[in-house]
Amino acid sequence: MNEKPQITEHLNSYTLNAFIDGELSPAERQGAEQHLTTCHACTLRVLSATQLKAATARAGHRFAPPPEALRRLAAQLRSQSQLQTNPLTQTNPQPQTKTPARLYSIRPAAWAALAAAILLTISLLSWRQLHQTNTLAAELLDQHLATLSSAATPQVISSDRHTVKPWFQGRLPFSFNLPDTAVLPSDTILKGADLTYLNGQPAALLLFTIHKHEVSIFLIQRSTNSTLSTLSSTRAGFTIHTATTPDLRIVAVSDVNPADLDNLLAVLVQIQKPA
Template sequence: MDHEHASEVLSGYLDQELGLSEALEFERHLAGCEQCQQVYAQHRQLSAQLKQPGLRVEAPKELAMRIKAALPGRRSPWERLGERLRRWTGGRSSTWAPVGAMAMSVVALSWSLSLYLAVPSSEQRLTQELVDDHIRSLQFNHLSDVISTDKHTVKPWFNGKLDFAPPVVDLAQQGYPLVGGRLDYLDGRAVAVMVYHYKLHPINLYVWPGNNAGAVPHIHAQQGYHLAHWSTAGMNYWAITDAGDNELSGFIAELRAHPAS
């Protein structure tokens, strides 16, 4: 992929609209192009800022009703199915009507159940989003927007970029040195990411306000990575690494035992 093509598909990549092969080709170009890296970082930060909750405006109910009324009508699947049954019976009432109604009920129930089972839960969607984000940060070599082992450098870097102050903890003496931080977008909002290392294994720690997880971390594996999430002191925490579950468990134990900054 040349520089001109990369510039054309940058917006599509940010919106996750590219196919897998084109996205990988863009990432390979990005890894070796400092100019595109700078533009990408600017667009990424701007996108996160534009998605801040305070910038969203809810449309008036009257406007929403007018738009809905102006849209062309569309029959539901059940109306279309009923139309087919009426054509089959020639529009006549017959002894088959109860059977047809029962068949429609069975079809509706089966379809609804299949749709319900096929839709992932909110936690499953968030987990997959987090794994994808972690992989992208490794592929781009874009683990950190601010590179520093000093929490007094990393924490102030987030000022003005987030609507909360993320706690930043230094765990170098415990074997998990802080190496930097970055701004990211997850679960529909801007989040802080603190980056730690365990030997050669990076650990991404995502933090944002809320109490959506349990107080006790639960470690599980997905796509070869170990993840854990929990809530404490009004903050949601997600940690992910390619290190083992024992190493991640040790990191979490040290982090939770350390007073937050």
């Protein structure tokens, strides 16, 4: 029998980054791809590095001022410069004081510095507001990617809600309902469940498939983390959508069609309502 040799050495950082950036030769790329088919650890490293590169690229453009704002700022600076260099053009000329001519020459630069400081302040405030949300979204995505690993085994493997729901009793400070199989959207299957944590708070992780796409559903007490309500987004090709009930926050993560993801969320929200 001709068996393929097992690759035991992991990809080094140079090879991993060159693989992601498409900088390897065809032979090197083929070797890396062959390694990734058998090495779970390196596959996760590639996923993590790819996400980091994408997030870094997005962050570099996230707080760029819109062109309209830059044009208005440039027009204001030009107008201010003209008024300072030719005071006679002012509609209400003020009494002239003896001011060093050098002061007029540096004022446009001072205005530019002030504008830059204002933009920086706005960016920092926006970053503070988004930082917690982005961190939690990254945590959710990492947990979902971990479920895609062939080595990942949920603590409960069952499509029976009467098996999955009771398993969480005593493990969570809250309870939730699961829909019957007949109520689930078309081609949606419950695979199992796990106990997990989000920002240090216990959460239920429900594992579904929709059209063979893996779906992670996180349920957490509504009072424990208000950031979850602002998470809806798309990250690295994965959709993160949220829904709420009076007691729960429900977050869905998957690469399935967002409309299909919302259909599952709607069923889970509906089943939490008292009969």
